[in-house]
Amino acid sequence: MKNNKLVKRLVAIFLALVVIACVIVPIPYYIEEPGDTINLKELITVNGKEDEHKGSFSLTSVGIRRATVFTALKSKVEPFHEIISADDLTGGASDAEYMQIQKFNMETSQNFAIEQALKLADKPYEMTYKGVYVLGVEKNSNFADKISVGDTVTKADGKTFTSSEDFMKYVKSQKVGQEMKVTYVHDGKTKEATEKLIKLPTDKKPGIGITLTDHTEIDSQDKVKVDAGNIGGPSAGLMFTLEIYEQLTGKDLRHGEKIAGTGTISPDGEVGRIGGIDKKVASAAASDNKIFFAPNDEITKEMEKAQPGIKSNYEEAKAAAKKLDTDMKIVPVKTVQDALDYLAKMK
Incomplete structure (x- = not known):
């Protein structure tokens, strides 16, 4: 019992x-x-x-x-x-x-x-371009352990750009495996990272391996x-x-x-x-x-x-x-x- x-x-x-x-x-x-x-x-x-x-x-x-x-x-x-x-x-x-x-x-x-x-x-008003906003980072990107979602990329090899389209044109004009110095803002602090470009699966062009869009601000x-x-x-x-x-x-x-x-x-x-x-x-x-x-x-x-x-x-x-x-x-x-x-x- x-x-x-x-x-x-x-x-x-x-x-x-x-x-x-x-x-x-x-x-x-x-x-x-x-x-x-x-x-x-x-x-x-x-x-x-x-x-x-x-x-x-x-x-x-x-x-x-x-x-x-x-x-x-x-x-x-x-x-x-x-x-x-x-x-x-x-x-x-x-x-x-x-x-x-x-x-x-x-x-x-x-x-x-x-x-x-x-x-x-x-x-x-004026629309101010602040840089490239990072929406995603590819796993095979050489920048994956440095650049994060939410960061803003402001320069590539010390060069500034007026749109994400111009930024991408510059990156794609380089060579796969070539080193590139990327300047970016993370949590309000400016940082730099230098890594090799990868071949993008979409168009086989060189890239740093991020999904991006324009980061803009209105001035009025x-x-x-x-x-x-x-x-x-x-x-x-x-x-x-x-x-x-x-x-x-x-x-x-x-x-x-x-x-x-x-x-x-x-x-x-x-x-x-x-x-x-x-x-x-x-x-x-x-x-x-x-x-x-x-x-x-x-x-x-x-x-x-x-x-x-x-x-x-x-x-x-x-x-x-x-x-x-x-x-x-x-x-x-x-x-x-x-x-x-x-x-x-x-x-």
Whole structure:
């Protein structure tokens, strides 16, 4: 009898530990869910002043948290919740690299938004090139243990450049195996590294083995401050542009309405596709927004081939709104001017 009681007790303890593990022990998956909808009046000031017009422009976000067995199973039945693998989320980058990339994407979206708002408001500005921002480092790069994701490369062999394109042209004009001295900024400190160039697998040309993009900064007499905190990614570009433009011009674009939306912004004002738009629609609807701007992106044949059944962000947003049974109006936009034209008709 004593042995039976002991066995039962051990089984009970084991099952309890299994349940606890399912609830609190993370697994290599993440859950995407509706995140916060944030009033941009709280984040943006222009020339030290806040937006005092009624209504709001708000960015929408996707919440991401590490999954456990319990939360993964729960998300299967919760609307607008999705399980994704760590690789799908980060693209194979480490957590630290992923956060650096998201931070840079946010900074870039702010720069593009400020540039577009200044253009639309007919305000003077200059775009300053700071160097090449490192988005990734190849494992076989001879600079892999020196240059990191998030660093900014400022010189090659002591030469400076005016764009990442010029930088790449110079590097590709050299020879595979040739040594190159690279100057870069890491955690605010300028450093140098000299290593041999490798043959790039894409075009067989010489390279240092990094994924790169322009690192730029806006210089204007109008001082725009964006305090985005820990928010990352490029998807707030459109809404940043609208909020900054309203503050620069003093125009009442919203006419008292609560307006949310999403979409990247490009240097020429195009609104680009983003991920997780259904979750952003759910977040915006829960915050009682009346209008939601959604990218009306073009679906190419290549995209359809890679992802059969793929829909535009606008179509996805409309489907999410229908599922929610919300009165929030989904408005398609291809450019920031489309959004401004729609707002002008609200008078």
